[in-house]
Amino acid sequence: MYRYKITIAYDGTNFAGFQKQPKQRTVEEILERAVNKIAKKPAKLIKVYGSGRTDAGVHALGQVVHFDIPFSLSDNAMLHALNSILPLDIEVLEAQQVTSEFHARYGTQGKRYRYRLALGEFVDPFKRNYTAHWKFPLDLQAIQTALPDLIGEHDFSSFCAAGGHTKTNIREIYEATAVYDKAQNEIVFEFYGSGFLYNMVRIMVAVLIEIGSGKRPEHDIIRLLEVKNRDQARVTAPASGLYLKKVYYPKNFGK
Amino acid sequence: MYRYKITIAYDGTNFAGFQKQPKQRTVEEILERAVNKIAKKPAKLIKVYGSGRTDAGVHALGQVVHFDIPFSLSDNAMLHALNSILPLDIEVLEAQQVTSEFHARYGTQGKRYRYRLALGEFVDPFKRNYTAHWKFPLDLQAIQTALPDLIGEHDFSSFCAAGGHTKTNIREIYEATAVYDKAQNEIVFEFYGSGFLYNMVRIMVAVLIEIGSGKRPEHDIIRLLEVKNRDQARVTAPASGLYLKKVYYPKNFGK
Numbered sequence: 001m002y003r004y005k006i007t008i009a010y011d012g013t014n015f016a017g018f019q020k021q022p023k024q025r026t027v028e029e030i031l032e033r034a035v036n037k038i039a040k041k042p043a044k045l046i047k048v049y050g051s052g053r054t055d056a057g058v059h060a061l062g063q064v065v066h067f068d069i070p071f072s073l074s075d076n077a078m079l080h081a082l083n084s085i086l087p088l089d090i091e092v093l094e095a096q097q098v099t100s101e102f103h104a105r106y107g108t109q110g111k112r113y114r115y116r117l118a119l120g121e122f123v124d125p126f127k128r129n130y131t132a133h134w135k136f137p138l139d140l141q142a143i144q145t146a147l148p149d150l151i152g153e154h155d156f157s158s159f160c161a162a163g164g165h166t167k168t169n170i171r172e173i174y175e176a177t178a179v180y181d182k183a184q185n186e187i188v189f190e191f192y193g194s195g196f197l198y199n200m201v202r203i204m205v206a207v208l209i210e211i212g213s214g215k216r217p218e219h220d221i222i223r224l225l226e227v228k229n230r231d232q233a234r235v236t237a238p239a240s241g242l243y244l245k246k247v248y249y250p251k252n253f254g255k
Numbered sequence: 256m257y258r259y260k261i262t263i264a265y266d267g268t269n270f271a272g273f274q275k276q277p278k279q280r281t282v283e284e285i286l287e288r289a290v291n292k293i294a295k296k297p298a299k300l301i302k303v304y305g306s307g308r309t310d311a312g313v314h315a316l317g318q319v320v321h322f323d324i325p326f327s328l329s330d331n332a333m334l335h336a337l338n339s340i341l342p343l344d345i346e347v348l349e350a351q352q353v354t355s356e357f358h359a360r361y362g363t364q365g366k367r368y369r370y371r372l373a374l375g376e377f378v379d380p381f382k383r384n385y386t387a388h389w390k391f392p393l394d395l396q397a398i399q400t401a402l403p404d405l406i407g408e409h410d411f412s413s414f415c416a417a418g419g420h421t422k423t424n425i426r427e428i429y430e431a432t433a434v435y436d437k438a439q440n441e442i443v444f445e446f447y448g449s450g451f452l453y454n455m456v457r458i459m460v461a462v463l464i465e466i467g468s469g470k471r472p473e474h475d476i477i478r479l480l481e482v483k484n485r486d487q488a489r490v491t492a493p494a495s496g497l498y499l500k501k502v503y504y505p506k507n508f509g510k
Contacts, residue, residue, distance in 0.1 A: 011381050090380060091379060122347075123343045126314075
C-alpha cells in the first residue's frame with residue numbers, strides 16, 4: 001500500500017462537520033468516496049484519517065488527512081485526480097506520498113486555529129457563514145491583556161465542552177493573538193498550541209469577548225484555568241467564525 | 256402614504272434571483288414580506304420596486320428598492336426594523352424617506368456592476384459562490400486593450416440574451432475597467448453605464464475572457480457591436496461572479 005498525506009481546505013457551511021455520521025454530508029465521507037473511486041473500488045473500503053474533527057459549520061484552510069491506496073501515483077496526479085472528483089466546497093491544496101510512519105491524527109505536533117469576529121451593527125450578508133458577528137462595543141486592549149494568560153501548559157478543563165474523550169485536559173498554548181483588521185472591520189484571533197480540546201477555541205473566544213465587553217475581569221482566565229470547571233466559562237462562540245488553519249508534524253515524511 | 260428608498264446588499268447564492276416567482280425564494284418576495292410586516296399587514300399588499308432584476312446567483316452590494324407605507328418612521332427606525340426581520344443573506348445598508356417623485360426603477364440614471372474572476376488551477380472553496388473561475392492563461396493587457404471599444408453609446412444587441420424586453424438595445428457605457436488583484440489572484444471588472452440589457456455584463460465578460468485567451472481578435476467587440484447579433488457572442492459568464500454595485504439617480508429625493 002502507498003500512503004498519501006493531503007492538505008485540504010473546505011468551506012464548512014454545508015457540511016455536518018468532518019466526522020462521518022449516518023445520513024449526513026460530512027467531509028470524511030466525501031473524501032473517502034473520492035479516494036475509493038481513485039483506487040478503483042477496492043474490495044475493502046479504504047479509510048481516510050483526519051488530523052482531528054471539525055464541527056458542523058467550522059472551516060479548514062489546512063486540514064491534513066492520510067490514506068493508503070494499493071498503487072502509486074505521482075503527487076501531482078493525486079492532486080488533480082482528487083480535485084477533479086471532489087465537490088467545489090473541498091479543495092486539495094497539496095498531495096504528497098509519505099512513508100507509513102506518517103499518521104495524520106496520532107503524529108500531530110500542534111495546530112493553529114483562526115477565529116474571525118466581524119464587528120458592526122448588522123451582519124454583512126457575505127460574511128454570515130464565514131465569521132461570527134458582534135455588534136456591541138469591544139475593548140480590544142482588554143482582550144490583548146488577557147491573551148497571555150492562555151500561554152503555556154495548563155489544564156484546560158474549563159475550556160472543554162462535554163462530548164470530547166481525551167485522556168488528559170492538559171494542553172500547551174504557544175501563541176494567542178488578536179488583531180484588528182480595519183479593512184474588514186473584524187477582530188482576527190489566532191491560537192497555536194500542542195492540541196485543542198473539544199470546542200476549546202470557541203470557548204476561549206467567547207470568554208475573551210466577555211472580557212472585551214467588561215462582563216468578566218481582565219484576568220478571569222487565570223481563575224478559569226484554576227477552577228477546572230466548564231460551568232464557569234458557560235459560553236461558546238459560533239462555529240462559523242472558526243478555521244483550522246494549519247496542522248504541524250515533527251518532520252516531512254515525504255518519500 | 257410615505258415612500259422609502261432602501262439600499263440593500265444580498266448574497267445571491269440562495270436566491271432564485273430578485274424577481275418574484277411562484278414557489279421560489281426571491282429577494283423581492285422576502286423584502287415584500289418584511290415591509291408588509293412592518294406596515295402591520297395592511298388590507299392591500301404593499302409592493303416593493305427594485306431598480307431592476309438580478310438573476311439567480313447574482314449578488315448585490317447596492318441594489319435600490321422603494322415602497323410606500325401608510326405611516327412615517329424615522330430612517331433609522333426603518334433601517335433597524337427591516338434588518339431585524341430580514342434573513343441574514345439580505346442587509347439593508349441605508350433607508351431614507353423620499354418624495355413620491357422617486358422611483359427605484361424608472362428614475363435610474365446609471366448602474367455600476369462588478370465582476371470577479373478568480374484565477375488559479377483549482378476553485379477556492381470559499382470563492383465558489385462569489386467569483387467565476389478561470390484556470391487557463393489570460394492576457395490582461397489584451398483585455399485592457401479591448402475595454403475602450405465598449406465605451407460610448409452603442410446598440411448592444413450582440414450582448415443581450417433572449418428574455419429581456421426593452422424598447423431599444425442602445426445603451427451608453429461610461430467606464431469599463433479590468434484590474435488584477437494580486438492578493439486575491441483575481442481579475443476584477445467594473446462596468447458603469449446608463450443601463451444594461453439582460454445578461455449584458457455576463458456576455459461582455461465572457462467575450463473579454465475569449466479575447467484574453469486569444470480566441471477572438473483584440474478588437475472583436477467593434478465587430479460585435481456592428482453586427483448586432485447575439486449569436487456572434489455566444490458565451491455568458493457565470494452568475495456567481497456578478498455584483499450589482501451601485502445604482503445612480505439624478506438627485507437626492509430625501510424629504
